[in-house]
Amino acid sequence: MHRLAAHQLLPRLRDRQLRARDLLEQALGRIGRLEPTLHAFLHLQADQARAQADRIDAELDAGRDPGPLAGLPVALKDNLCLQGMPTTCGSRILESFVPPYDATVVRRLQAAGAIVVGKTNLDEFAMGSSTENSAFGPTRNPWDPGRVPGGSSGGSAVAVAAGMVPLALGSDTGGSIRQPAAFCGVCGLKPTYGRVSRHGLVAFASSLDQVGPLARDVRDCALLLGVLAGHDPLDSTCEDRPVPDYPALLERGVEGLRLGIPRAFLQGLEPEMATSFEEATEALVGCGARLVDVDLPHLEYALPAYYILAPAEASSNLARFDGVRYGLRVSGPDVAAMMRRTRAAGFGAEVKRRIVLGTYTLSAGYHEAYYSRAQKVRSVVSRDFQEALARVDLLVLPTTPIPAFPLGEKTADPLDMYLSDVYTVGVNLAGLPGLSVPMAPVRGLPAGLQVIGRAWDEGRLLACGQALQSVRPYHLAQPQAALFDGGMA
Amino acid sequence: MSATEAAGLVFETVIGLEVHAELATRTKLFCGCPNRYGAPPNSAVCPVCLGLPGVLPVPNRRAVELLILAGRALGCEIARLSKFDRKNYFYPDMPKNFQTSQYDMPLAEHGALEFEVGSRVHRVRIHRIHLEEDAGKSVHVAEGRQDVAGRLGDSDYTLVDYNRAGVPLLEIVSEPDLRAPEEAAAYLEALRDLLRWLEVSDCKMEEGSLRCDANVSLRARGSLELGTKVEIKNMNSFRSVASALAFEEVRQRELLEQGGRVVQETRTWDEERGVTVSMRGKEHAHDYRYFPEPDLAVLVVDRAWLDRVDASIPELPAVRARRYRQDPGLTPAQASWLTSSRSQADFFEAAGGTLEVATWMANELSRLARESGIDLAQGRLRPQALAEVLGLVNRGTISNKGGRELLEHLFREGGEPAELVERLGLAQISGEDALQEEVLAVLQDHPQAVEEFRSGKDKALNVLVGQLMKRTRGRANPQVARNLLAQAALRGEEG
Numbered sequence: 001m002h003r004l005a006a007h008q009l010l011p012r013l014r015d016r017q018l019r020a021r022d023l024l025e026q027a028l029g030r031i032g033r034l035e036p037t038l039h040a041f042l043h044l045q046a047d048q049a050r051a052q053a054d055r056i057d058a059e060l061d062a063g064r065d066p067g068p069l070a071g072l073p074v075a076l077k078d079n080l081c082l083q084g085m086p087t088t089c090g091s092r093i094l095e096s097f098v099p100p101y102d103a104t105v106v107r108r109l110q111a112a113g114a115i116v117v118g119k120t121n122l123d124e125f126a127m128g129s130s131t132e133n134s135a136f137g138p139t140r141n142p143w144d145p146g147r148v149p150g151g152s153s154g155g156s157a158v159a160v161a162a163g164m165v166p167l168a169l170g171s172d173t174g175g176s177i178r179q180p181a182a183f184c185g186v187c188g189l190k191p192t193y194g195r196v197s198r199h200g201l202v203a204f205a206s207s208l209d210q211v212g213p214l215a216r217d218v219r220d221c222a223l224l225l226g227v228l229a230g231h232d233p234l235d236s237t238c239e240d241r242p243v244p245d246y247p248a249l250l251e252r253g254v255e256g257l258r259l260g261i262p263r264a265f266l267q268g269l270e271p272e273m274a275t276s277f278e279e280a281t282e283a284l285v286g287c288g289a290r291l292v293d294v295d296l297p298h299l300e301y302a303l304p305a306y307y308i309l310a311p312a313e314a315s316s317n318l319a320r321f322d323g324v325r326y327g328l329r330v331s332g333p334d335v336a337a338m339m340r341r342t343r344a345a346g347f348g349a350e351v352k353r354r355i356v357l358g359t360y361t362l363s364a365g366y367h368e369a370y371y372s373r374a375q376k377v378r379s380v381v382s383r384d385f386q387e388a389l390a391r392v393d394l395l396v397l398p399t400t401p402i403p404a405f406p407l408g409e410k411t412a413d414p415l416d417m418y419l420s421d422v423y424t425v426g427v428n429l430a431g432l433p434g435l436s437v438p439m440a441p442v443r444g445l446p447a448g449l450q451v452i453g454r455a456w457d458e459g460r461l462l463a464c465g466q467a468l469q470s471v472r473p474y475h476l477a478q479p480q481a482a483l484f485d486g487g488m489a
Numbered sequence: 490m491s492a493t494e495a496a497g498l499v500f501e502t503v504i505g506l507e508v509h510a511e512l513a514t515r516t517k518l519f520c521g522c523p524n525r526y527g528a529p530p531n532s533a534v535c536p537v538c539l540g541l542p543g544v545l546p547v548p549n550r551r552a553v554e555l556l557i558l559a560g561r562a563l564g565c566e567i568a569r570l571s572k573f574d575r576k577n578y579f580y581p582d583m584p585k586n587f588q589t590s591q592y593d594m595p596l597a598e599h600g601a602l603e604f605e606v607g608s609r610v611h612r613v614r615i616h617r618i619h620l621e622e623d624a625g626k627s628v629h630v631a632e633g634r635q636d637v638a639g640r641l642g643d644s645d646y647t648l649v650d651y652n653r654a655g656v657p658l659l660e661i662v663s664e665p666d667l668r669a670p671e672e673a674a675a676y677l678e679a680l681r682d683l684l685r686w687l688e689v690s691d692c693k694m695e696e697g698s699l700r701c702d703a704n705v706s707l708r709a710r711g712s713l714e715l716g717t718k719v720e721i722k723n724m725n726s727f728r729s730v731a732s733a734l735a736f737e738e739v740r741q742r743e744l745l746e747q748g749g750r751v752v753q754e755t756r757t758w759d760e761e762r763g764v765t766v767s768m769r770g771k772e773h774a775h776d777y778r779y780f781p782e783p784d785l786a787v788l789v790v791d792r793a794w795l796d797r798v799d800a801s802i803p804e805l806p807a808v809r810a811r812r813y814r815q816d817p818g819l820t821p822a823q824a825s826w827l828t829s830s831r832s833q834a835d836f837f838e839a840a841g842g843t844l845e846v847a848t849w850m851a852n853e854l855s856r857l858a859r860e861s862g863i864d865l866a867q868g869r870l871r872p873q874a875l876a877e878v879l880g881l882v883n884r885g886t887i888s889n890k891g892g893r894e895l896l897e898h899l900f901r902e903g904g905e906p907a908e909l910v911e912r913l914g915l916a917q918i919s920g921e922d923a924l925q926e927e928v929l930a931v932l933q934d935h936p937q938a939v940e941e942f943r944s945g946k947d948k949a950l951n952v953l954v955g956q957l958m959k960r961t962r963g964r965a966n967p968q969v970a971r972n973l974l975a976q977a978a979l980r981g982e983e984g
Binding site for chain 1: 536539540541542543544545546547548575577579581584585586587647649776778779780783784785786
């Protein structure tokens with residue numbers, strides 16, 4: 001059952017071949033067996049999930065329609081608020097924080113009949129590319145537990161890749177959905193900025209953050225996106241535009257589409273990744289697409305601009321964690337000392353690094369040289385994308401320059417770690433949608449093809465991903481479950 | 490400049506004010522919590538105004554409209570595009586440790602306020618008006634020691650009330666156009682009157698819904714350059730604004746005359762001691778690390794919105810005062826007093842808007858309001874009732890004195906004037922028949938006065954009238970009584 005995608009499970013649930021409760025028990029059982037190795041989850045709510053599954057079963061038995069995701073177990077990245085369950089963001093400072101409200105995306109999932117089983121591990125406050133920056137220990141890649149799953153939505157990617165749940169939510173600020181999706185061999189979509197509500201997503205960098213789906217295949221991404229997307233009066237950056245029927249757009253294919261490849265930007269790509277990428281693009285040509293070389297002359301500046309802007313916003317967003325109202329408090333002789341001690345004890349090294357960086361780049365005297373200049377780079381990069389996407393329908397490039405790396409390999413060198421995001425951050429700066437779909441493995445490890453499109457054009461991205469999957473079904477490959485799963489598959 | 494140089498100079502004081510006013514919206518700036526003063530601590534809060542992880546601001550359009558209203562009334566240009574920014578600093582009563590404010594693109598700029606001090610009209614330019622959120626309130630608690638309550642240094646612990654957090658504020662920054670402490674206080678009062686008139690804010694300094702900081706510097710008269718400025722905070726009443734500025738003016742002048750220099754710093758007004766005290770120097774000034782608020786879209790005020798707000802601007806007090814001077818011909822003092830509040834001016838018009846109404850309001854009603862501490866608008870007296878009372882007086886149904894008595898009753902208790910005249914027995918006795926008996930009694934009791942009157946001493950009639958008023962407890966119509974007494978005395982009707 002854990003091999004099946006959500007869209008394969010749904011008809012079985014609807015015609016009652018499969019009960020939501022049984023599906024849930026299988027998921028919980030698999031989580032129980034795999035967690036000691038993978039550590040994808042930070043919290044589980046088995047009892048509430050069981051009660052919900054029984055309710056869904058009762059509805060389905062009575063012939064009612066409890067929604068488009070009825071009976072499907074889902075996992076939430078632990079920076080999304082669910083009333084009554086801790087939201088730690090992988091940080092000591094929020095270890096004791098239980099939100100009194102639900103994120104809009106969580107409400108939408110629940111209204112669609114999905115069953116939240118728990119919250120997944122992440123780099124602290126979503127700052128990282130390996131899920132090693134969690135205060136509660138790293139998550140491991142099911143393809144090779146010696147390697148990282150990517151990050152920051154590593155727990156969600158692993159939960160899907162290892163068949164614990166068919167669907168999971170992640171958040172993507174600079175690649176945090178797409179990069180772990182690529183490392184774990186699943187599909188992940190970062191929607192257009194403003195497509196999905198951020199209400200209830202603990203902010204890392206507000207102008208870049210988006211919530212999005214992680215799933216076993218493109219159709220599941222489309223299904224989940226359809227539930228998540230849409231206007232939310234509680235988020236004034238979430239736009240009021242119609243939500244297309246994404247699954248219905250999947251079969252449009254890529255016939256006659258122009259796919260742009262930023263060749264210059266991809267120079268120096270390691271040969272195996274380049275080969276995998278060429279094979280994927282050739283497959284798309286086989287489906288009727290045309291390849292066009294495009295130039296995004298300023299894309300190389302996206303990464304440095306991102307590492308100015310994201311920490312600047314983060315330094316302000318994370319200021320509220322001060323021990324006064326909620327979360328960790330370490331006492332001190334006065335309020336200022338209490339705040340300092342709380343923050344010193346509560347934040348991990350990478351979060352502190354980014355707070356210091358962001359505070360510095362916003363400071364009087366440096367603001368112009370760093371923050372303002374990075375904003376200018378951001379608009380130039382956005383213009384590059386716009387111009388390129390006026391000439392072509394989609395852009396394609398690898399999601400990451402390399403496949404999953406061993407745990408600990410990059411933790412000592414932040415800059416090397418930041419380079420993991422080199423192909424993904426531009427999309428966030430430009431506010432565009434980006435999809436990662438499995439392509440041919442690189443040295444036996446999953447790799448991802450990234451498809452980038454115009455704003456609000458998720459339907460076309462998904463159709464392209466679907467076209468690739470139909471001729472190169474790498475998404476069906478399963479991690480070597482026997483390594484840690486006692487031959488359960 | 491040296492002491493000897495300074496000694497020969499005449500200094501000019503230069504003052505600019507930064508005024509904060511809490512907007513009279515129903516809800517807060519970025520959430521649906523009620524904007525209400527005096528609610529139990531932390532009863533008007535939600536995840537948004539508490540700054541819980543994951544929440545986002547949703548702007549209150551009414552707050553934007555009130556700012557535009559104030560901006561237009563002050564002759565400002567309203568920005569078609571403006572934005573919100575984050576002002577970053579740590580303080581326990583600020584839930585997010587940043588304040589959402591406006592930095593380099595305020596909603597309104599380049600206005601002016603005209604007001605009178607004595608009979609001179611002053612014009613102070615408005616530099617800018619922007620929208621921002623208020624912070625909560627810290628309450629410093631010293632257990633069992635009343636004496637230190639309220640002071641941070643001596644307290645045992647601090648409680649924070651976040652009811653005020655997220656309440657919309659407008660900040661009005663003047664140009665340094667004020668030249669004297671009393672001028673500054675007059676500007677602040679005029680600004681308060683205008684904001685109240687527009688119903689933009691209730692502007693109660695004692696409740697903190699109007700707050701004021703000042704920048705003060707001195708320069709040699711005739712100089713165009715500004716001197717080093719000092720920022721003064723913690724002035725909690727109009728009187729303390731004038732006192733603090735007067736103190737600071739003298740402090741800086743003495744400093745300069747002794748050859749010293751004014752240090753750029755922030756000083757706090759110590760009301761008890763009547764002095765300003767240094768809070769922090771320039772080197773300790775906050776670096777607020779402003780940047781655009783990424784959770785809020787750029788604020789667009791289009792022509793249609795602006796037109797709608799313009800259409801809602803009431804007739805402004807200066808315009809109305811001019812109208813009252815023409816019709817019904819009030820004195821400038823009367824007109825400006827009546828238009829110092831919109832409810833007062835509206836009351837005046839609803840009561841008929843005559844000279845007589847103005848006189849009664851200025852004399853009787855202002856006294857009653859002062860004595861009772863109840864604002865005219867909050868009193869029980871309806872303007873139509875005042876008009877009725879004046880009608881009763883004019884028709885002679887009640888006397889002037891009766892009118893005052895009736896008005897006081899109406900102000901305190903309310904009611905229908907006609908019915909009260911009856912119930913309180915205020916009606917004048919004007920009928921000759923009704924007075925005849927009392928007239929005879931007076932003549933009988935005071936034969937000497939009657940004699941004097943008959944012998945040509947007209948003044949003696951006053952004694953008789955006085956006696957008659959006494960017998961009727963003032964209810965006799967004095968003119969009717971006078972006529973009756975004179976006729977009866979001359980006819981020799983005393984018996």
